[in-house]
Amino acid sequence: MTAPAPDGALVRFAREVGATGPVAVEGGRTRWDTGGDPAAGTRLLRAPAGIVEHRPEEMTVRVRAGTAVDELHDELAATGQRTALPRRGGTVGGALAVGENDVCVLGRGRVRDAVLQVRYVSADGVVVTGGGPTVKNVTGYDLPRLLVGSLGTLGLLAEAILRTNPVPAVSRWFRAEGAVPFKAFDALFRPSAVLWNGCTTWVELEGHAADVEAERRALVAATAVAGGWSECDAGPVLPPYRWSLRPSELRRLHEAAPGGPGAAGGAGGPGEAGEAGGHGASIGEPSGLGELVASIGVGTVFSSRPAPPRPPSPALAALAARVKHEFDPGGRLNPGRSVDPAGSVSPR
Helix, strand or coil: CCCCCCCHHHHHHHHHHCCCCCEEECCCCCCCCCCCCCCCCCEEECCCCCEEEEECCCCEEEEECCCEHHHHHHHHHCCCEECCCCCCCCEHHHHHHHCCCCCCHHHHCCHHHHEEEEEEECCCCCEEEEECCCCCCCCCCCHHHHHCCCCCCCCEEEEEEEECEECCCEEEEEEEECCCHHHHHHHCCCCCEEEECCCEEEEEEEECHHHHHHHHHHHHHHHCCCCCCEEECCCCCCCCEEEECCHHHHHHHHHHCCCCCCCCCCCCCCCCCCCCCCCCCECCCCCCCCEEEEECCCCEEEECCCCCCCCCCHHHHHHHHHHHHHHCCCCCECCCCCCCCCCCCCEC
16 A cells, blocks of 8 residues: 655655754653753754544544644544543654553553554655554554654654544543552453552543443452442542553562551551542652552553663663664764663653
């Protein structure tokens, strides 16, 4: 399948990028310091904005990178659809560049899986198309997934085709103090989110009303929380940094939490954990996380403290450097920023 020629907005953007000198794209600056600040002297540009085409029947939307995520979702809501992008005040290109999933990723899907096609401007100032408008008939390297999370160091995102998914008929949040979050996760067929902050567990259930109610009853029966589950308007406020933790690491955090099975009197005070919308409890050392909100079943923990670097293996570091050289041999795209190949994530 031959991709259509880029429109005027993308051609003008490519001309702005050019083929010489350090250059970076700024959007809403909501995650501007992720991976480090651009080097001094870097020329800052704006990606083109606007929703090019929405096909509700195909459940796809073609959108330019400079479009605000909130604007995109407001437009899609008119047809009862949404995307996997997080509503955090930033742009579509910014969300893709940092590879950030919505906190309710279990229900909405991962951002990397939602990208069918990307159009980006390469280091030599050319518009490149990767992927296709549908899943079928796409061959070759998976450029869309490679560019998601690359912080604009491999190419400057100009446009993307995203999968959409239906807005559920019912969305309900529940919370309970002292519930074991892993039991809550295991009890549910497909929760949209299971969040835990050291003391409180939040669950979002979505779907048809009867299905949500059945899931709620399963949740209550499996967790047996003394104070019960109460319905609330939303989940907790998220701390500003993201960590990537293995399931075993997260379970050790649960054991060390105040009142946890291995707490031995507690490893930190609950802070504002009992308040609706509050941040996480302070787990304390040796975790180093401070206040946290963990996304159960995902591997992401939102923390009040930056994640320490995880040095990658020499082989992984060499592979990342080789990929960067192939896409940007002169190092002109977002100089000063670096993607952590070991998987540690900085500001969300």
